[in-house]
Amino acid sequence: MSSALSANETSSIQLRTEWSESRSVWLRWPYREEIWPQRLGELAPVQQEFLRLLQVLAEARIPVNLQVAVGHVDNVRSVLAEQPFTELLTIQLHEVAYGDVWLRDCAPFIAEGVQTEKHASAWHFQFDGWGGIDDQFNHDIEARNWLSEKLGLLNAGAGVANDNMVLEGGALHHDGEGTAIACAGSILFRPGNDGLTAAEFRQKLHGCFAIEKVLMVPGRLAADETGGHxxxxxxxxxxxxxxxxYTDDASHPDYATCRRVFDFFADAIDAHGRAFVIHKLPLPRAPRLSAAEAVDIKxxxxxxxxxxxxxxxxxxxNFLRINMGVEHLSAGSTGKLIVMPGFGLPSDEVxxxxxxxxxxxxxVVTVPARGLLVGGGGWHCASFAY
Structure with a gap:
């Protein structure tokens, strides 16, 4: 992408939040046999879960853009044609080469609003397949570049800015008012960011996104294969x-981490000097990959x-939050939807x-995600609202 800018050619942007208004949801169809358990002639469990997500989005009248791997479009179109919710679904299929479904982690960091040619429309950071656990990551980078072009980001404002820091979408969260939260494990201790200090990371976020305060949340959850998102x-x-x-169960492997995180936010203030209101979501014990699942992975x-x-x-x-802009609402839709991952546990409803x-x-709806967990993430990781 020769039209992309370097860090010193643009000023900071106001980064979109999870609740920024969107026009559609972007997803990727799962297909890789070395990640997802699959049997010949059957839909993989994760593919069945994606169909359930598409049904929920159809019922909510939320448009979908679905990236489909090269050579798989006809099959996906056939599968969709068999679904009873298809008549309600507004969907566009895009044949694109990509590594896996985790669109969020290798997507453009997009500006809330670009009004001058001095401001980039988005930032592209480096992506290394979560420290090298997936050798197809270059396809994810290509798919991100394709997405930025498709969304018109290259021609908005000063275009797209590039930076050599490794940063994934699931590794950073912010409030739209100058405060961001991140975990050190997936940023400071990533081989691609060798030598990066917390101070340098904070300075980088200030320069790119005008973020005034970065809170480095302590620890990581034991089963998180990203290094800590x-x-x-x-x-x-x-x-x-x-x-x-959060868990109150002292025997839970993540009990100590949850306590540290709660205490951390209880003592912290944001960029405006506000103490945090802390809401606790139950943290289930990590389910285990079954022998039956493992044998069906190549x-x-x-x-x-x-x-x-x-x-x-x-x-x-790891939930998906969608806030459709008023001008993009269709009849019968409020445009505000939260998709919680479901694991087949009583805590799902809690x-x-x-x-x-x-x-x-x-x-707020729950969509099954037990099959999705096999690949390492949840519905937030597997989606991108814009």
Missing amino acids: VDNLAVFIAPGEVAIA QRHGVRRRIAGMPLMASYV ARNLMAKWLPDYR
Whole structure:
């Protein structure tokens, strides 16, 4: 992308938040046999979950842009044609080469509003396949570049700015008012960011996004294969309000981490001097990859081995939030939807009810995500609203 800018050619942008208005949701269809358990002639469990998500989006009248891997479009179109909700679904299929479904982690960091030619429309950071656990990451970079062009970001404002720091979408969360949260594990301790200090990271975010305060949330959840993404541990639901993964069970492997995170936010203030309102979402024990699942994965060198008994990262914090702009609403839609991941546990409904209480303007639904966990993430990781 020769039209992209370097860091010293543009000034900072106001980064979009999770609740910024959007026109559609972007997703990627799962297909890789070395990540997802699949049997010949059957839909993979994760593909069935994606269909359930598409049904929820159709019922909410939220348009979908679905990236489909090269050579898979006809099959996906056939699968969609068989679904009873298809008549309600507004969807565009885009044949694009990509590594995996985790669109959020290698997507443009987009500005809230670009009004002058001095401001970039978005930032592109480096992506290294979560420290090298997936050798197809270059395809994710190509798909991100394609997306930025498709969204018109190259021709907006001063175009797209590039930076050599490794930064994934799930590694950073912010409140739209100058405060960001991140975990050190996936940023400071990433091989691609060798030698990066917390002070340099804060300075970088200030220069790119005018973020005044960066809170480095302590620890990481044990099953998180990214090195520690904040979208599994703690997220803003509004300025001054965070939802955190939490357990009271002292025997839980993440009990000490949850306590540290709660104490951290209890003692912290944001860029405007506000104390945080802390909401607790239950953190289930990590489910384990079954032997039946493992045997249906075609393991190969270059991709993290997914073996029977390995813990899977199940966090209700990893939810998808959609706020459709008024001009993009269709009849029968409020445009405000939260998709919680479901793990087949009693705590699924507890988490859904809590989120509905905290954000009453949103319709809150649970979509199964146990199959999605096999690949390492949740519905926030697998989506991108714009």
